[in-house]
Amino acid sequence: LNATIPFMRISRSVSRYALMVQLSMAVLAGMGTAQLLRRTVADNPGPRLKVVTLLPPLLLTTALLSATLFESWVAPFPMSPPDTPAVYARLPEILPDLSSSGAVLNLPMNYDRPGYLLYQTVHQQPLTVAYISRDDPRTLTERVPLLQHFRHLGPDIIAGDPTTVGLTILQDLGVEAVVLDRYKMPGGQEREYTEALAHSLFAEESARYEDDRITIYSVPTVGQPQPYLMLGALHWGPLRMGEDGNRRRLIGQQKAKLHLQHGSAGQQLRLRYRSVTEGALELFNFDGTMQWQTLPPAPDGAEVTLVLADGQGLSLQASTADGVWIEAVALLDETS
Incomplete structure (x- = not known):
């Protein structure tokens, strides 16, 4: 039942x-x-x-x-205090430049852990990732590079090196502290990937605190923000693995937005897509009010280079109900 x-x-x-x-x-x-x-x-x-x-x-x-x-009798029950690392009470001491609105990014975050809510009762800072009972595709963990990598332990459809744009993304989100908890990473890919990505992200920064369990980094100020792509909040399908091993997301006949952050007019974008059957891929301006290109059906996959004239992004829509797979999107630099 x-x-x-x-x-x-x-x-x-x-x-x-x-x-x-x-x-x-x-x-x-x-x-x-x-x-x-x-x-x-x-x-x-x-x-x-x-x-x-x-x-x-x-x-x-x-x-x-x-x-x-x-x-229904509420009898006295023997209890022990929950596991809360004492270092969270010392967070303002360890990070004296931490503002009251500075968010904490707890790692690992490949799935939601309610323990981070408990720790917040001690450090009292905003959280980047906590716990909800169901997956919500509108959350930034499913839409933004770096967070996508930490969530899925690998890349999403937004291609590129997450460490190149990672500090810019954390700064945009108001994240000022990153905390790795090795007790929550038993081993295998979960620990190896999370620690490797975090250490690469902070390769030029020293940990503010480190013991057998916890490592704490302070997010530095980024002088020159790097442009990056971000999925819109609506109409992107869940991340799936194709038969060829490529990760992909399905879009349908509702416009799915692709945001360009810190970009400029004329930014080039490389897009790889694959039609489910014979559906075409329709491209609109960012607001979705004007269609400016239709890409032909590509059951075997196709790759195109686009120019973002307005520097804001674009909207994508499938011409048929069965949809179109988006396999990769990537910004191109001026030398590409």
Whole structure:
């Protein structure tokens, strides 16, 4: 039932219906007690009920109420303090230049970890990544380079070196501290990729704090922001792996935006796409109000170079309902 009925499937766990079951049992218990009392009266139709006649149902009712109260009793339970590294309380001391609005990026972040919410109760800084119960494609972790790399432990469809634009992205997002927690990375690709990318990003910066578990970096100010691409919040499909090993995202007949940050008019963009069947790829200006190019169907894939005349980005849309796969987008420098 949990896998087939929609309103049950969204709960993710059948145990969440325990409260409704208990309330229903309370109603059934009341109905059963009333029925017992009616039977007692029917069996003893005298003008006045005797105490000995009412005693069995009263005892049964008392026992049921006692059992219900016992089940709901909030008994003292032995507890231990949750695991909170003491270094979070010292964050202002370790990073004296950390502003009150400076966000903390906790790593790893290949999936949402509720522990970061606990740590925030100590350091009181905004969070870059925390915990939500469901994947939301509108969040920046699915849309921005570097965060995409940390999330998927590899590149998304936005091609390029994430360390080149990483500090610019962190500065744009207001991130001032990056914290690596090795206890949350048991090993394998999760630890290897996350640590390698973080160390490469801060290759010219020394860690402000480091022990067996925690490493803390301060995000430096970027003098010359680097241009980078960012996926729009709507109408991009989830990241998928193609049969050829290329990562890709599907777009349909609703305009999906591609933002250009810190870019300039005339910026060149390389785009690789693949039609699902015979659908063409329609390109619009960033606002989506004017169509300026239609790329032909490419069931075997195709790559084109575009010029972003307005320096803001563009909107993409498939001409058919089955959509078009976008396999890679990359900014080109002046020498490309």
